[in-house]
Amino acid sequence: MKKTAIILFAVLSIAACAPKSHLIHVKTPARPAGQQDVLGLALDPIDTVRVGFIGLGMRGPGAVERFCYLPQTRIVALCDVEDENVAKCKAITAKHGRPEPAGYSGSEEVWKQLCEREDINLVYIATDWKTHTPMALYAMEHGKHVAIEVPAATSLEEIWALVNMAESKRLHCMMLENCVYDFFELTTLNMAQQGLFGEIIHTEGAYHHSLDEFWDEYWHSWRLDFNAGHKGDIYPTHGLGPVCQVMNIHRGDRMKTLTAMETRSVVGKKLWKERGHDPEEFQNGDETMTMITTEKGNTILIEHDVMTPRPYNRMYQVVGTEGYAAKYPVQQYSLRPDRQEGAPDHENLNSHRPVTKEVMQALTEKYRSPILTPELEAMAKEVGGHGGMDFIMDYRLVYCLTNGLPLDMDVYDLAEWCCLGELGAISIANGSAPVEIPDFTRGAWNRQKGFSYAFAD
């Protein structure tokens, strides 16, 4: 009796001292009645992708040019506030012998007229971040598919609005995350899917890119203004996109919680002060780190640093029980010896060293991505856009639309890859407490088994 009482007392004492969960819950809005998810959305093939571009600053003209190389497209309309940007892009289409597109410029609202046109089926948005979601919503309201530059949304409210609109209208809403199409990432994804890395338990991604020379080039300084006004990783998608595909996020696993922390702002405050503002207003830390846990018990680390002079780096590391891939600063694979069959055995390789250049080469050839035909690779390298990945992205978008296939990236990818900004800010504001990551599929994250590309027969 006495012994039982002591045990009971001990158990109660431990319970009383047990740390409380500090997980911050985030509300998932109920799916509106009559609406279904758009996982695997396949629609009728589109004969000709008739596209209207909005936003023709530094990024937009490259997209216009890339579409000139895609035969099943018609560039119907071009829009930018600035007249000369529209004129420059009209010149690009003329150079390629394309019919002259309609031009819209001169006001911040004129893009609506482009979205209202009956003869467009895709609106391609490359404006500043604050205008992405309102434009995409309006375009979908008017029955258009949308392709939106990164990040497509800047808050949970915007994310849910895009998810709901895509679901209710049953339209494609794709974020233009080009880094999932870079050559090393494509090969590595294929290697991961073939099991070369064993069970993948951890990945890393980043956007380390000093924007020193760009800050004053952005239209009305929108990018520095956004950094000044927001905490959290506000540009996470280049780092997160490729690793989410490797980890089958919302295709068998899902991101469950995140914890974010940031350094103090030094460079950001200096830039803000130099431009006549109160440096204390500047919000974004010079470096932000976000750590994510997944439902299956894996982890992801994502970093953001656009302030310091460290060299360009998207990290891109894949850590598996049987192998490892890393892209920066040098591309390398490391595999257990028994995983290396099929590759030339020039040396006594072991799992503690990266494989040799010859083995890298052999792996790259053997595990060439199924989407990367030799013709597409050659064309991508010729047309370019960050070495070719931008062209592969546009090619796949048009290929899937014209063949009536699900797109490589759906609105839930968009949601997951964009949510780090606001959720990270919540974590930082609460002493880096863990924050729940909503299931943007609202219950369907485990229905599709593994990431895959769609192909026409």
Ligand SMILES: NC(=O)c1ccc[n+]([C@@H]2O[C@H](COP(=O)([O-])OP(=O)(O)OC[C@H]3O[C@@H](n4cnc5c(N)ncnc54)[C@H](O)[C@@H]3O)[C@@H](O)[C@H]2O)c1
């Ligand atoms: N995926 C990538 O690798 C990559 C690279 C660079 C930029 N981006 C993204 O592309 C987008 C554009 O970036 P940028 O560097 O071209 O910026 P930018 O400032 O050079 O261009 C933005 C353009 O949008 C136009 N614009 C703004 N509001 C408008 C409105 N209401 N109506 C019509 N036009 C409007 C501006 O006139 C400007 O020409 C951003 O989302 C950025 O993050 C992506």
